[in-house]
Amino acid sequence: MPQSLFSKMTVPLTALLAAGALMGIATSASAEDWRGWNVHPDGYPNSLALKSFADEVSDKTEGRVNPRVYNNAVLGDQPDAFDQARSGALDFGNFNMGPMGPIVPETDVLSLPFLFNSVDQMYRVMDGDIGQRFADALAEKNLIALSWFGSGARSFYDTDHPIEEPDDVKGLKLRVMNNDLYVQMVDALGGNATPMSYGEVFQSLKTGVIDGAENNFPSFESSNHYEVAKYFSETDHLIIPECLCVAKTSWNALSDEDKSIVRTAAENAAKEQRKLWAERVEKSREIVEKAGVKVNQVKDKSAFQARMEPIYQAFVKEHPDLESLIDDIRNTQ
Structure with a gap:
């Protein structure tokens, strides 16, 4: 043996x-x-x-x-x-x-x-x-x-309106994962970031504690969040x-x-x-669209990316040794 x-x-x-x-x-x-x-x-x-x-x-x-x-x-x-x-x-x-x-x-x-x-x-x-x-x-x-x-591309979804440009996020209370970078991201877009556990999101959407959240299509569908949040905007902000x-x-x-x-x-x-x-x-997207969710693709993300520059600058200031890694990734875009 x-x-x-x-x-x-x-x-x-x-x-x-x-x-x-x-x-x-x-x-x-x-x-x-x-x-x-x-x-x-x-x-x-x-x-x-x-x-x-x-x-x-x-x-x-x-x-x-x-x-x-x-x-x-x-x-x-x-x-x-x-x-x-x-x-x-x-x-x-x-x-x-x-x-x-x-x-x-x-x-x-x-x-x-x-x-x-x-x-x-x-x-x-x-x-x-x-x-x-x-x-x-x-x-x-x-x-x-x-x-x-x-693990897919994470996008915003909410109960109020489509998100086409950064200002559409202004004033929205959006659930994010418990990570300072995600809080900074929503803040930079003018929204109100609300970290909370994933299990609380459905009820919080239903009762209006939050206006929306962000995740990928399979999670949006399997968690039944699409039953409450009828707008899914493909920002693809986190991959x-x-x-x-x-x-x-x-x-x-x-x-x-x-x-x-x-x-x-x-x-x-x-x-x-x-x-x-x-x-x-694709299967999850089909399910939520048939259920009445309005899906819109944000084709030009440059305005969103421009709002993120202060986050990148602060990150590099705190982690100067990682600047070359960030640059190398961004140069592959």
Whole structure:
């Protein structure tokens, strides 16, 4: 039998077994099993792609590595899972780059509004040399980024009117994720940014506590926010990638042959996820339009981008070492 991967980990096996028992997770799995974190539900594009990854790795390694994906964030929220993967208590995960800033400062660059012009541009950037710079930063924090998933383009939606130009945001109370950059973005457009948990958004829209929010089509549709907010404006202001990352301890325990298998499986999973995501976006868009949502595409984003310049200037002043990274990305537009 191959040497136990757990013997390579920095976290004692007894601690892992205790943690598994506390979370109600079976602890009788073989030592070759890999535990993987995923926030998305069953059937979501990311979940389907991760299952393909797990199946391919298990098949091609002939059982030397058996990844198991735990969907719906049953192993904890992303910050906890991120720390567990860095310590080796989790073997891999599908992590959004947005909340990683406190641990990996370079990733805050990806939360700058209107950094990318399109999802395709983001893919080209992350699949190339610039993406490798983010991978190197993650590696310094004990995570090996094997491939990049998409999470769509985030846009504004509201209950009042279409957003065609920056001044259309003026006075709107808009829910944003809890990130200072997103608050600054809405403030720069004249709106009132309101950080709140995602689970509170539907009722807050319904009761008028907020006028709108921002997200991608699949989230807008699956959360039923479209039942209340009848205006969706395609500003595409945030296009944030996700990584399929493996814990460095688990990665280092692999033979060169198995590393190649795992990396190839991760790249194949990314191709599948991107295809499935694009299909899901179109399906969700069709659903909300049939329900009466008025969708408008903001074709000229230059006026919005101009409003973001003070945010970029303040960011560079605080992080001068990241200016070249920002410039290199913007030069690919």
